[in-house]
Amino acid sequence: MALLEIRNVTRRFGDFAAVDDVSIGIEAGEFFTLLGPSGCGKTTLLRMIAGFDLPDGGSIVLDGKDLAGDPPERRPVRTVFQSYALFPHMTVAGNVAFPLRMAKVDRAEVERQVKLALEGVQLGGKADRYPHELSGGQKQRVAIARALVTKPRVLLLDEPLAALDAKLRGELQLELINLQKDIGITFVYVTHDQTEALALSHRIAVMNHGRVEQLDEPSRIYGLPRTRFVADFIGHCNLFDGAVVATTPHESGALVDLDVADLGRIRAFTKGQVTPGTTGSVAVRPEKIRISASVTQGEDENHCAGHIRDFLYMGDVTVYIVEARGGQRVEALLANSEAGRTKFFEAGDAVEAAWRFDAGHFIPG
Amino acid sequence: MPDTSSPAEAPGRGGRAASWQTRSSGAGRWLVSGPPLAYLLVFFAIPALIMVAASFTPPGEFGGLAPLFEDGKANLTLEAYERFAEDPIYLELFVKSVLYAAITTLCCLLLAYPLALLVARSARKYRDLLMLLVILPFWSNFLIRVYAWMIILGPQSAVSRALNAVVEPLGFEPVSLLFSSFAVLVGLVYVHLPFMVLPLYANLEKHDPALLDAAQDLGANAWQRFWRVTFPLSLPGVWAGAALVFIPALGIFAIPDILGGTESTLIGNVIKQQFLETRDWPFGSVLSIMLTAVALALAGLAAWVSRPRRTT
Numbered sequence: 001m002a003l004l005e006i007r008n009v010t011r012r013f014g015d016f017a018a019v020d021d022v023s024i025g026i027e028a029g030e031f032f033t034l035l036g037p038s039g040c041g042k043t044t045l046l047r048m049i050a051g052f053d054l055p056d057g058g059s060i061v062l063d064g065k066d067l068a069g070d071p072p073e074r075r076p077v078r079t080v081f082q083s084y085a086l087f088p089h090m091t092v093a094g095n096v097a098f099p100l101r102m103a104k105v106d107r108a109e110v111e112r113q114v115k116l117a118l119e120g121v122q123l124g125g126k127a128d129r130y131p132h133e134l135s136g137g138q139k140q141r142v143a144i145a146r147a148l149v150t151k152p153r154v155l156l157l158d159e160p161l162a163a164l165d166a167k168l169r170g171e172l173q174l175e176l177i178n179l180q181k182d183i184g185i186t187f188v189y190v191t192h193d194q195t196e197a198l199a200l201s202h203r204i205a206v207m208n209h210g211r212v213e214q215l216d217e218p219s220r221i222y223g224l225p226r227t228r229f230v231a232d233f234i235g236h237c238n239l240f241d242g243a244v245v246a247t248t249p250h251e252s253g254a255l256v257d258l259d260v261a262d263l264g265r266i267r268a269f270t271k272g273q274v275t276p277g278t279t280g281s282v283a284v285r286p287e288k289i290r291i292s293a294s295v296t297q298g299e300d301e302n303h304c305a306g307h308i309r310d311f312l313y314m315g316d317v318t319v320y321i322v323e324a325r326g327g328q329r330v331e332a333l334l335a336n337s338e339a340g341r342t343k344f345f346e347a348g349d350a351v352e353a354a355w356r357f358d359a360g361h362f363i364p365g
Numbered sequence: 366m367p368d369t370s371s372p373a374e375a376p377g378r379g380g381r382a383a384s385w386q387t388r389s390s391g392a393g394r395w396l397v398s399g400p401p402l403a404y405l406l407v408f409f410a411i412p413a414l415i416m417v418a419a420s421f422t423p424p425g426e427f428g429g430l431a432p433l434f435e436d437g438k439a440n441l442t443l444e445a446y447e448r449f450a451e452d453p454i455y456l457e458l459f460v461k462s463v464l465y466a467a468i469t470t471l472c473c474l475l476l477a478y479p480l481a482l483l484v485a486r487s488a489r490k491y492r493d494l495l496m497l498l499v500i501l502p503f504w505s506n507f508l509i510r511v512y513a514w515m516i517i518l519g520p521q522s523a524v525s526r527a528l529n530a531v532v533e534p535l536g537f538e539p540v541s542l543l544f545s546s547f548a549v550l551v552g553l554v555y556v557h558l559p560f561m562v563l564p565l566y567a568n569l570e571k572h573d574p575a576l577l578d579a580a581q582d583l584g585a586n587a588w589q590r591f592w593r594v595t596f597p598l599s600l601p602g603v604w605a606g607a608a609l610v611f612i613p614a615l616g617i618f619a620i621p622d623i624l625g626g627t628e629s630t631l632i633g634n635v636i637k638q639q640f641l642e643t644r645d646w647p648f649g650s651v652l653s654i655m656l657t658a659v660a661l662a663l664a665g666l667a668a669w670v671s672r673p674r675r676t677t
Contacts, residue, residue, distance in 0.1 A: 050582060052578060052581075052582075071581070072578075072581045072582050073581050073582070073583075073584045073585060073586055074584075077582075078582060078583065079578075079579070079582045081575050081578065081579055083573070083575050085573065085575040085576050085578065085579035086579075087576060087579075087580075087594060088576075088598070089597045089598055098580070098583050098585075098593070099583035099584050102583060102584035102585050102589060103584055146583065147582075147583075150583075150584070
C-alpha cells in the first residue's frame with residue numbers, strides 16, 4: 001500500500017466539483033507533482049491533504065490511518081506555502097523553532113535542531129535575521145527548513161517557486177531535487193508550470209476540471225500523452241485531428257493510418273486497440289519534426305510539403321510555423337547549433353516537413 | 366509592524382526613491398508642509414509657550430494674569446510651583462487620574478480586541494458596515510451620550526432596580542450606581558472604546574491569513590495561534606489604541622463632572638476649576654504642564670517597553 005492514499009476524493013463548492021472523484025497513491029520517498037492550470041483542483045486537493053479543507057466524499061489515508069478526524073495541527077504533514085508565510089515578528093531561528101516549540105521539545109534540543117536544520121539549507125549564518133532581511137530564495141529555504149524540522153511524513157509544496165525569477169527558479173529546482181533525495185521525505189508538489197513538473201518529479205498527475213487526466217512518469221507524460229488536454233498542456237504539441245482508416249499491429253501497439261483534413265494521410269503509433277472509423281488526434285512534438293528545403297523522405301516517415309509562414313527566434317532554438325499545402329499548420333523546432341546562425345529558412349520558403357511514424361502518438365477522442 | 370518587503374529583491378528601489386525626493390525638494394515641499402506647520406505653530410506651539418510663561422507669572426488682581434513686565438522688570442515667580450509641591454493632594458490627584466486612565470485603557474483593550482478581531486475576520490463585504498457601527502456613536506453629541514448614562518445608571522433605571530432587587534434581599538444596603546467611581550469608569554470606557562477599536566482593526570485587518578494557516582500547519586492550536594502570531598503582530602495597534610485612549614482619558618473633566626460623585630474628582634476637573642472658577646491661571650498652567658509631562662513620560666516609557674528587539 002502506498003504511503004499516502006487519496007481514495008475517491010471529491011470536493012464540491014455549490015454545484016462546482018473542484019476535485020472530482022480523484023484516486024492517487026503516493027509512495028514513500030516519492031517526489032510527486034500535481035500539475036494543472038489554475039482552477040484544476042490541485043490546490044484544493046493539497047489543502048485537503050494538509051487538513052485545511054475536508055473532502056465531501058472519499059478519504060485521505062496516511063500510513064494506513066484515515067486523516068479525516070485530524071485537524072491540520074495534528075497531521076504529520078507540513079506545508080511550504082506559496083508566499084512562504086514566514087512569521088515576520090520572529091527571526092529565522094524563531095521561525096524554524098516554532099514547530100518544535102509547539103511540539104513541546106525542550107530548550108536545548110530546540111536549539112540543536114534549529115541549528116542543524118538551518119545548516120541543512122545553508123542558512124547557518126542567518127539565524128538572527130528577520131524574514132524581511134532575506135532574499136526570496138533565502139525565505140523559501142527558511143520555509144522549507146521550518147517545515148522539515150519536525151520530520152513530517154509528507155511535505156506539501158504549494159507553488160513554492162512561483163514568486164521567484166526564472167534564473168533563481170532553475171537553481172532552486174536543483175536544490176529541491178537534491179534535498180528530497182538526501183532526506184528521503186515524500187514531497188507532494190503543486191505547480192502549474194509544466195517544465196518545473198517535468199524537471200522535478202518522479203511521477204506527475206496532470207489535473208483538469210477536478211479530475212486526473214494522466215498519472216505517469218515525466219517522460220511518458222511528455223512522450224505518450226493519453227488525452228488531448230495533456231498533449232496540449234505539456235509543452236508545445238502539434239495536434240492533427242482526423243479519422244482512422246486502417247491499423248497495422250506494430251511492436252507493443254499498432255500503427256494507425258489517419259486521414260487529416262488539411263494535411264492528407266499520416267501514420268502514427270498507438271499503444272491501445274483502435275478500430276478503423278475512430279476519430280482522434282495525432283500528437284507530434286515540434287522537436288520531432290525536421291524540415292528541409294528538398295524532398296528527403298526516409299523510410300517510416302510522414303511527409304508533407306508547404307512553406308514557412310512565420311518563425312520565432314528563441315536563442316537556443318528557432319520555432320518555424322510551416323503551412324502545409326492543405327492549410328494545416330505544423331510547428332517545427334530547430335536547434336541553433338551553429339554559432340552566429342539565427343535561422344535556416346526565411347518566411348515564404350518552400351519546405352518539406354517530415355517525422356517518423358512513431359514520433360506521432362494517436363489519442364482517441 | 367516590520368516591513369515585509371525585501372530590500373534584497375529590489376536593489377533599484379532605494380535609488381529611484383532618493384532621486385524622486387531630490388526633485389521634489391525646495392518650494393514644492395514647503396508648499397505642502399507649510400500650512401499644517403503654520404497651523405500647529407499658531408494654535409499649538411505658541412499657546413503651549415504662553416502657558417509655560419503663565420505658570421511663572423503671579424495671578425492678576427481680578428483673576429487671569431498679572432502683567433509680565435511691571436516697573437521695568439520681569440514679573441516672575443515660582444509661587445504656583447511651590448503651591449503644587451506643598452500640598453500632597455495634587456500629587457494624589459495625579460496618581461488617581463493615571464489610575465483611572467489606566468483602568469479605562471485596559472477595559473477598552475479587553476472589550477475592543479475581540480470586537481476588532483471579529484470585524485477583521487468577517488467577510489470583506491461586511492467589514493465597512495461593521496466599522497461604521499463602531500463609530501456610529503460619534504454621530505450624536507458627546508454630552509448627550511454621557512447624559513444618557515445618567516439615566517441608564519440613575520436610581521430609577523432598570524439596571525439599578527434589577528441590581529438592588531438582587532442585593533437588598535441578601536441584606537446589603539441599596540446600591541447607587543450613579544455619581545460613583547464606577548459610573549465615571551463606565552463613562553470613560555464607553556466614550557473611548559472606538560478609539561481603541563479603530564487602530565486595532567486597522568492593524569488586524571492587514572494580517573496575512575496565510576500566517577495562521579502556517580502556524581496551524583506547524584502544530585499550533587487556536588490559543589497558540591492567537592498568542593504566538595496574532596497578538597504579537599497586533600502590538601503596534603495595541604500601543605496606538607492605548608495612547609489614543611489613555612492620553613485623553615487622563616485629562617478628561619466632563620465625565621467626572623456629570624457622572625462622578627465628590628470622590629471621583631480627577632486632575633482634569635481641578636484644571637478646569639482653576640481656569641474657569643477660581644481664575645487662578647498660573648496654578649492651572651502649572652497643573653496643565655505637569656499633566657503634559659506625565660503623559661509624555663508615560664508615552665516614553667511605553668515606547669521604551671515596546672522598542673523593537675531581536676527575539677527568537
